[in-house]
Amino acid sequence: MKSQEEVTKKRIRKPLRILLKTLGAIAVAIVLFLAIVFIVNVFATNSEQEKIESYGQHVSVDGKNMNVLIQGEGEETIVLLPGFGTATPALDFKLLIDQLSPFYKVVAVEPFGYGLSDETEKERTTENIVSEVHEALQQLNIKRYMFMGHSIAGIYGIDYVNKYPNEVTAFVGIDSSVPTQPGMDVNFPLKKLEFLKKSGLLRLMMKLGADPYTGLAFDEKTVEQMKMISFKNMNNDTTLNEMDHISSNFKGAQGLTFPKDLPLLLFVQADNQGVAGWIPLHEGQIKDSVHGKVITMDGSHYLHHTKFKEIAENVRTFMKVAK
Template identity: 75%
Template sequence: MMKKTFKIILKSMGVIAVLIVLFLAIVFIVNLISNKSEQGKIESYGQSVTVDGKNMNVLIQGRGEETVVLLPGYGTASPALDFKLLIDELSSFYKVVVIEPFGYGLSDETEKERSTENIVSEIHEALQQLNIDRYTLMGHSIAGIYGLDYVNKYPNEVSAFVGIDSSVSTQPGMDVKFPIKAFAFLEQSGLLRLVKKLSDDPYAGLAFDDQTKEQMRLISNKNSNNDTTLNEMKNISINFKAAQHLAFPENLPLILFIQANNTGVEGWIPLHEGQVKDSVHGEVMKMEGGHYLHHTKSKEIVEKFKEFMEDIKSGH
């Protein structure tokens, strides 16, 4: 009797193993086919500049006298499309330049280490290629770390820094070791595509048109967990640590738009207040909303930013 039961168990386990292998094989093949077919559906936007011998994609919109350069948060698949609602508000008053770093949007990937130093010098080189040498730097999330390094390296070029729920080098939890291999497996196996398909629409209820949402979905499938952004993930804790000895220059206008109710990071508001406390022109603006404040608060961000800069010019 025991032998029979054991045989049945073994058989069942064998069947389950075969089904799992079959399931993974189907997911893998569907992902390969989908990647190929989606490639042709991605519509190009912006223009390409040569940086370090590779193509970096840049979107320019608006004709204002002053320039605002937008930098994305970590893993934002298509910065130019993700910032669309903000660009539409900004471009009435400013020339807006969205940089898509390597591994993002329609830019090439790179094998160069994703250290802050490399990322910052590549962004700078892209702006040099475009003959842009005076601008406000406006950055979301991790761009707070790269931006801090940037404004200290090129103080004569940056006229202000604007953070959109931007990261702070001393925020807790950034010394974590990310499971890079697991993320790579999710992407290569096709399981990541499946997870996304079964997840809620991240853009539901937002003011993006359907065409933009679809393009963001396609570009997300193309870019998620690519080698370049995984290398950036590997460098996150190193880059945060390296930024801890830096501060924003005192005379640089600094306005930080932050989530009023960020429950994920302890001390979110005091961390940002600490960044502006020594600034001659520094302000923290708390806003109700998610981490991607520019998805829901673009109009308010632009109004407050304009007001802030005009006050400085008029000597208030």
């Protein structure tokens, strides 16, 4: 007869073997899942690359191609700069550009790492980004212009207008960032974000997430192009490097103010739950301005997706008075 000890050991071994087999099966399933996601991402990326349609024109900056879309033939020029992570700026601004271009020459700049522009290994400091945008405008022989920027373009823009005061005729912010806004000293998980991109998990998450263009006025073809370019650009090495510099770029801008005599128009989200004192922060930026105005609007951070008509109309009215 078997001893009680042997019987007990046998009883323990059986569930242990089942547990180990189960864990092994789960591990194999996870590896297989990740492999499928990776392969699907590779094939989808290659397929989409052939379907992405070019727009705008390439300008040589620092030995690389920067994409710029120019629309309209007005006597005055507006230069548009996107917020951080807006994967396809010229198309993202399309609704606003269509409203502005009958009256202005509109120049939508896609910085390196965005839209159809090349990536770059150059550090994404404010100094480098501002210098590159300026070089692109110089190459296009654009000498006088309003500077209009969304989100983090408020940080690059405040530096830009101080460096090139004889070129910029006004600054217009679309829910633009403020150097002293709280919460910008965060360290981002860059390695995890890089893994999500290269593994294909980011594509899967974007596919399973809510469609950011639902209910907006973009046509179907534009939405399709924006999605494909987003899959290409999101979390690329250039924008991750920019993310790594966000804290230092905000800190570096804290000593800057907009020139008092520069017309300053700020469109601000009326109910920003994420940043304390969002409206007062912008009101502080215009308090010493000779021609300064804050206009609050109901909507998301991407005000130009829904308030493009109102933005265009207010820009025209404001500039007539500020001249």
